[in-house]
Amino acid sequence: MLHRLRFLPGRLVQSIPVVFGVTLIVFFMARLLPGNPALALLGQHATPASVAALSKQLGLNTPIWEQYLLFVGRLFQGNLGTSLTYQLPVTQLVAQAIPVTLSLLGMALLLSLIISIPLAAVAAFKPASGRDLGVRAFTLLGQGMPQFWLGIMLILLLAVGLRAFPVGGYGTTAADHPYYLFLPALTLAITMCPTIIRSLRASIINVLGSEYIGTAKSKGSYGAALFRGHVLRNAAIPTVSIIGVNLGFLVGGSLVIEKVFALPGLGSLMINAIFARDFPTIQGVTLFVALFVVLVGILTDVVYTMLDPRVNLGAKEQS
Amino acid sequence: MTTPTAALVSFKQRHRAVGSRTIKAWYRNGSLMAGIIIVGMLVLVAVLAPILAPYDPIAQHLTNALESPSAAHWLGTDKFGRDVLSRLIWGAQVDLRVGFLAVLIPFVIGSVLGAIAGYFGGWLDTVLMRIVDIFFAFPFYVMVIVLVFVFGSGEASIYIAIAAVSWVSYARIVRGEVLIAKKQDYVVAARLGGMSHARILTKHIGPNVLSQAIIYAMSDIVMDIMAIVTLGYLGLGINPPTAEWGSMINDGQEFITTQWQQATIPGLVVVVTSLGLSLLGDGLSDLLSPERRK
Numbered sequence: 001m002l003h004r005l006r007f008l009p010g011r012l013v014q015s016i017p018v019v020f021g022v023t024l025i026v027f028f029m030a031r032l033l034p035g036n037p038a039l040a041l042l043g044q045h046a047t048p049a050s051v052a053a054l055s056k057q058l059g060l061n062t063p064i065w066e067q068y069l070l071f072v073g074r075l076f077q078g079n080l081g082t083s084l085t086y087q088l089p090v091t092q093l094v095a096q097a098i099p100v101t102l103s104l105l106g107m108a109l110l111l112s113l114i115i116s117i118p119l120a121a122v123a124a125f126k127p128a129s130g131r132d133l134g135v136r137a138f139t140l141l142g143q144g145m146p147q148f149w150l151g152i153m154l155i156l157l158l159a160v161g162l163r164a165f166p167v168g169g170y171g172t173t174a175a176d177h178p179y180y181l182f183l184p185a186l187t188l189a190i191t192m193c194p195t196i197i198r199s200l201r202a203s204i205i206n207v208l209g210s211e212y213i214g215t216a217k218s219k220g221s222y223g224a225a226l227f228r229g230h231v232l233r234n235a236a237i238p239t240v241s242i243i244g245v246n247l248g249f250l251v252g253g254s255l256v257i258e259k260v261f262a263l264p265g266l267g268s269l270m271i272n273a274i275f276a277r278d279f280p281t282i283q284g285v286t287l288f289v290a291l292f293v294v295l296v297g298i299l300t301d302v303v304y305t306m307l308d309p310r311v312n313l314g315a316k317e318q319s
Numbered sequence: 320m321t322t323p324t325a326a327l328v329s330f331k332q333r334h335r336a337v338g339s340r341t342i343k344a345w346y347r348n349g350s351l352m353a354g355i356i357i358v359g360m361l362v363l364v365a366v367l368a369p370i371l372a373p374y375d376p377i378a379q380h381l382t383n384a385l386e387s388p389s390a391a392h393w394l395g396t397d398k399f400g401r402d403v404l405s406r407l408i409w410g411a412q413v414d415l416r417v418g419f420l421a422v423l424i425p426f427v428i429g430s431v432l433g434a435i436a437g438y439f440g441g442w443l444d445t446v447l448m449r450i451v452d453i454f455f456a457f458p459f460y461v462m463v464i465v466l467v468f469v470f471g472s473g474e475a476s477i478y479i480a481i482a483a484v485s486w487v488s489y490a491r492i493v494r495g496e497v498l499i500a501k502k503q504d505y506v507v508a509a510r511l512g513g514m515s516h517a518r519i520l521t522k523h524i525g526p527n528v529l530s531q532a533i534i535y536a537m538s539d540i541v542m543d544i545m546a547i548v549t550l551g552y553l554g555l556g557i558n559p560p561t562a563e564w565g566s567m568i569n570d571g572q573e574f575i576t577t578q579w580q581q582a583t584i585p586g587l588v589v590v591v592t593s594l595g596l597s598l599l600g601d602g603l604s605d606l607l608s609p610e611r612r613k
Binding site: 017018021022024025029032033140141143144145146147148149150152153155156160248249251252253255256259270271274275282285286289290291293294 | 449450452453454455456457458459460461462464465468469470541545548549552553554555565568572575576579582583585586589590591592593594597598
C-alpha cells in the first residue's frame, strides 16, 4: 500500500514554489496599502517614534528583497508579528482560533456527505426521472443561496422559531461545542452539497453502466451491499478530488459563516481584524489559510491514491 | 476484443444514453428559456428602476421607520424609514451591474494569458501555471476580502479584487482547451499554410476554445454576485447609503425576530437571480458544446 505514496516527496517538493509564492503575496499585501507600511501596520496606535522603530525592525530602509527575506526569516521562527488590537502574538491568536474552524469544517464535511450520498444515489439510479429533477432543483437552489443568508434563515427557523439550536456562539464546555457548531456546519454543508451531488451523481451513473456492476449483479449482489461495495467505492474516487478542490471554497465560506454565528474561529478573527485595521493579524490568518489549502491539496492526492489502485501519481509525467 | 455480453451492455448503454439525451436536451433547452426569462426580467427591473420604484431608495423618513408591510409600503420600511421594495429594485441595478462587469476583466486577462501559455508552452507555460497554483491557494472570499480592505471599500476595489482572484480560473480553462485545440488538424493546416501565430490564435483557436470560458463565466457571474452581496453584508462592499442586497440583509438581521421580511426578501431575490443565471448557463453550455453533454 505504502509504495503507492512514492509520489509524496516529489509532490512536497512541487509545493515549495507555491508556498514561496504564497509568502510573497502575503508580504506584498502590506506593501499595497497606501503610505508607509509601518504606519499601516501600526494603524491608529502609530506615534512617530513607534513608526520609526517598526520601520527599522522591518528593514524599510533596505532593498525590498532584503525586507522579504527578513519577513520569511521571521516566519520560519514562527513569528507572525503582534496583533495591534490584542497586543498578543498573532501566532497565539491563530492557534486559539484553529480548533474552532477545523471542527466547523470537519462537521460541515461530514454533514455534506450525509446529505449528498443518498441524494446523489437517488438521482443517479433513475436519471431524468422526477426524483432526479427534484435533486437537481435542490442543487440549483443550494448553490444559489448566499451562505450567510442561509445561515440567517436557519437561525430564524431552527433557533428563533423552533428554539432547537442556539442562535450563535461556541458554548463553554467541550460537550457544548458540537451542539453550537451544528447550525453553522449545516449551513456550510448545504452550500457544499450541490458540487458533491453533481460529481457523485455523474460518476454513479458511469459506474452503474460498467461491466463489473453487471457481473456483481449476476453473482447475486443487490441493494445496499451492491451500492456500498461496488458502486459507491468506485464512484467516490472522482468525488474525493472534487471535495479536495472545494475545501478551499469551504474555508472561505467558513470565514463568513463564523461571523454570522459569532464563532470565535479564524473567520471572526480575520473580519474583526479587518475592521480594527489590525494588519499583522490579517496577514497571519491569510497566510495560515493559504498554507492549509496547499496542505489539503496534498492530502487529497494521498487519499485519492489510497482509494484507487489504478492511480499512480508517481509515474505521472510532469505536466 | 468485444464479448457478446459487452456488446449487449454497450448497446444498451448507448440506447439509454440516446433516450435520456433527448429528454435532457428538451428540459435543458427549457432551462435556457427559463434562464433568459428570469434574467431578462431582472435586467428589465434594474433598467426601469427609476420608473418602477415607488419611493426614493435612500431618502430617510425616521418617523415611519420599521413599518410592517402595508398598502403604501408593500415590503415595509427599514430602520431609517426607507421603502424596502424601492431599495430592492434599485439594488438590482447595483448588484447586477457589478456582477456582470466584474466578470469582464478576469475573463479577458485570464483567457489571453491561458491561451498564450497553452499555445506556446515551454517555460512561459510553466511559470504561468505555477502562478495560477499560487493564486488557487487563497480561498476566493479570503483574497477578495483582504484586497477590498487593501484598496478601500467601493465599487472600483471590488472590480480589482475580483479580477485579481478569478482570472486564474479562466487561464486554467482556456489553457486546457488550447492544449487540445492546437493539436487539431485545422491548426496544423493553418500553420503549414504560413499563418502567423497571432492570426491562428485569434482566428482559429480562439473561437473554438472560448465557449468553455463563456460557460464558466455564467457561473462566475453568480459567484461574483455572491461575493458582492457577502461584502455588502460584512460592510465592506458598496458604500452606504446606496441600496444593495447584501447590506439590506445586514440591516434587516437586527430585526429578524420582529421584521423577518427585511433580511429574508433580499436573500430570496439573490436566490432567484442566481437560479436564473445558472439555468441560463446550463442552457448555453448545451448550445455551445453539445458534444460534452452528459
